[in-house]
Amino acid sequence: xxxxxxxxxFNTSWTTAMAFFATAVSPIMPISTFGIYAALCIIMNYLFVxxxxxxxxxxxxxxxQGELKEDATVLSTCCCCFDxxx
Numbered sequence: 001x002x003x004x005x006x007x008x009x010f011n012t013s014w015t016t017a018m019a020f021f022a023t024a025v026s027p028i029m030p031i032s033t034f035g036i037y038a039a040l041c042i043i044m045n046y047l048f049v050x051x052x053x054x055x056x057x058x059x060x061x062x063x064x065q066g067e068l069k070e071d072a073t074v075l076s077t078c079c080c081c082f083d084x085x086x
Contacts, residue, residue, distance in 0.1 A: 006050055013046040 023035030
């Protein structure tokens with residue numbers, strides 16, 4: 001399911017980013033720079049959503065839901081104020 005969703009999100013992100021990159025040829029400088037900025041934001045958003053969201057869900061399910069509380073001490077060693085058992 002993840003690979004199928006990744007392809008669908010990639011297609012929509014790619015076409016939207018390319019549409020914004022197309023505005024880079026505009027002779028009006030604010031429109032051109034906005035198009036480049038928006039396209040880069042869309043690309044970065046895709047990369048973050050495809051990498052950080054699954055990682056966050058795995059960490060949340062594995063360490064913070066209490067299924068394997070004995071392994072949650074790994075997280076508590078990196079920060080003195082984090083208590084995985086609360």
